[in-house]
Amino acid sequence: MSSQPQKYPESVYDFTVKDAKGNDVSLSFYKGKVVLIVNVASKCGMTNSNYTELNDLYRKYKDQGLEVLAFPCNQFGDEEPGNNEEIADFVCTRFKSEFPIFDKIEVNGEDASPLYKFLKTGKWGIFGDDIQWNFGKFLVNKHGQVVDRYYPTTSPLSIEVNNPRIRNSRCSSSLRFSWDSHA
Structure with a gap:
């Protein structure tokens, strides 16, 4: 009896996650887009500023191919106690967010989401592996590779989405960001 070798994920496109309604979502859906993945919470002192700025960033660049993917997590101070329906209602009602909210997950520890285990495998220096x-x-x-990691206190609006490391694109010109022409 032979077993197939387990394929190590090469990009975020190799993952399937659950949306807030429990449906499978292949992250390959986001091929050709720049993606900002964020672990979120509804009762954190940074909730208002982060959701407001994530919304601003998303609205500004969504038509140019930016996606924001929000993953609720209750591992830090019990600041995301709600169920998926309550979380989605809170985010959509209070902040009018249009970006997708996914299933509540763990980002650290033995039960961490496989996606987050992958995200944390980069060489992040002072960050170490754990989400802070x-x-x-x-x-x-746009190729599904993690190019940067930011502290929780980093303003979404300060993230340099025109970073030259993400400008190289194999996708069609209709999916290119307007900042692709910037040096």
């Missing part, structure tokens, strides 16, 4: 708090952010290029 709510609103840790990962910037993923």
Whole structure:
């Protein structure tokens, strides 16, 4: 009896996650887009500023191919106690967020989401492996590779989405960001 070798994920596109309604979502859906992945919480001191700025960033760049993917997590100070329906209602009602909210997950420890285990495998220096708090952010290029990681206190609006490491694109010109022409 032979067993197939387990394929190690090469990009975020190799993952399937659950949305807030429990449906499977293949992250390959986001191929050709720049993605900002964020662990979120509804009752954190950084909730208002982060959701407001994530919304601003998303509205500004969504038509150019930016996606924000929000993953609720209750591992930090019990600041995301609600169920998926309550979380989605809170985010959509209070902040009018249009970006997708996914299933509540764990980002650290033995039960961490496989996606987050992958995200944390980069060489992040002072960050170490663990997510420090709510609103840790990962910037993923158009090829599904993590190109940067940001502290929870980093303002979403301060993230340099025109980072030259994410400009190289194999996708069609209709999916190119307007900042692709910037040096």
